[in-house]
Amino acid sequence: QKEVEQDPGPLSVPEGAIVSLNCTYSNSAFQYFMWYRQYSRKGPELLMYTYSSGNKEDGRFTAQVDKSSKYISLFIRDSQPSDSATYLCAMSATGGYNKLIFGAGTRLAVHP
Amino acid sequence: DAGVIQSPRHEVTEMGQEVTLRCKPISGHDYLFWYRQTMMRGLELLIYFNNNVPIDDSGMPEDRFSAKMPNASFSTLKIQPSEPRDSAVYFCASSLTRREVNREQFFGPGTRLTVL
Numbered sequence: 001q002k003e004v005e006q007d008p009g010p011l012s013v014p015e016g017a018i019v020s021l022n023c024t025y026s027n028s029a030f031q032y033f034m035w036y037r038q039y040s041r042k043g044p045e046l047l048m049y050t051y052s053s054g055n056k057e058d059g060r061f062t063a064q065v066d067k068s069s070k071y072i073s074l075f076i077r078d079s080q081p082s083d084s085a086t087y088l089c090a091m092s093a094t095g096g097y098n099k100l101i102f103g104a105g106t107r108l109a110v111h112p
Numbered sequence: 113d114a115g116v117i118q119s120p121r122h123e124v125t126e127m128g129q130e131v132t133l134r135c136k137p138i139s140g141h142d143y144l145f146w147y148r149q150t151m152m153r154g155l156e157l158l159i160y161f162n163n164n165v166p167i168d169d170s171g172m173p174e175d176r177f178s179a180k181m182p183n184a185s186f187s188t189l190k191i192q193p194s195e196p197r198d199s200a201v202y203f204c205a206s207s208l209t210r211r212e213v214n215r216e217q218f219f220g221p222g223t224r225l226t227v228l
Contacts, residue, residue, distance in 0.1 A: 032215045043116075043203055043219030044155070088155065092215050099145075099168060100215060104154040 003027050006089055006103030015112050019076040023089035023103045026070065030101075031094040033065050035074045038086045038105065047087070048074060079110045114138075116220035118204050124226045130192040133223045135204030136185055143207040145217060146179055146189050150200045161187065194227045201225070 006023045013019055021035075031052055036044035048063040050056045050072075056063045062075040072091075076083055089103040117136040125131055137144050145160040159169040164181045172179070176195070181187040191198055201224050205217040 034215065041222075041224075043205070043221050045219065046216045049216065099157050099160060100217060102155040 001026060003101050004089060004091055004103045007106055008104045010107040010109060012109045012111065013079055015079060015081060015110055017079050017110070019079050019083070019108060019110075021074040021076075021087050021089075021106050021108070023072050023091075024070055025072070025091055025101075027091070027093065027101075028067075028070070029093035030091040032092040033063070033072050034090040034092075034100070035061075035063060036088045036090055036102075038088060040085075044088055081110050081112050084109050116204055116206055116218055118202075118220035118223050120223060121221065122224045122226075124228065125194055126228050127195055128193045129227075130190065131194045131198075131225060131227075133189040133202050133204075133225070135187045135189070135220060137187070137204070137206030138208075138218055139185065141206035141208045141218070142184075143209070143217075144181060144187050145205040145207070146187070147203040147205065147219075148200045149203060149222070155203070158189070191225075194225075196227045199225055199227050 004025045033050045035048040037047045038044040050063050050065050053065045053067045060077045064073045086105040086107050088105040090100040092100050119134045142163050146158040147155050149155045158171045159179045160167055161181045177191055179189045201222045203219050203222045205219045207217045
């Protein structure tokens with residue numbers, strides 16, 4: 001079993017839809033939770049970051065962490081064609097500098 | 113800031129040849145990471161350095177892979193001899209200890225390697 005599980009999709013939605021992307025994990029030591037966005041033929045770039053539990057909102061994006069269920073989510077409101085990309089969740093434990101463990105990535109296509 | 117720079121952007125080689133991938137991290141960053149991305153396996157960490165010293169190379173798949181960081185502004189990932197299954201996109205990323213609070217890594221554009 002992988003430490004981080006993420007449905008690879010693809011996910012296809014119409015413009016304006018609310019998108020929900022999710023990851024589950026097995027390592028209870030994870031405290032740092034991130035979402036990276038990767039456009040085609042580009043490197044991943046950090047989109048959202050959350051430490052420990054709770055929600056974080058940034059414009060149309062909301063990240064949620066439920067540590068009791070070992071489940072994290074990224075919501076995109078009013079999705080736009082420019083949101084079409086692969087979204088990777090990433091996690092890291094606390095204490096020293098630990099490597100990021102990435103999910104497989106979910107491919108999202110937003111159609112006009 | 114130019115961001116993380118990788119070269120070459122594309123590499124096509126024949127099985128058995130030596131391949132060298134290059135990376136220049138963001139100036140002042142003290143962590144450097146090498147990743148490999150494939151459709152089947154996703155993004156895998158191969159090795160990472162702190163202050164030019166290799167910290168964790170447990171992701172390096174075989175002895176055919178080696179990485180060096182001779183100074184703070186340059187790193188190489190070498191595959192010798194290359195095999196078709198090494199075909200992937202190789203990313204270099206860098207990070208700064210002061211940003212440890214959010215663990216953000218800055219990725220380069222990647223090198224797309226094809227081994228025939």
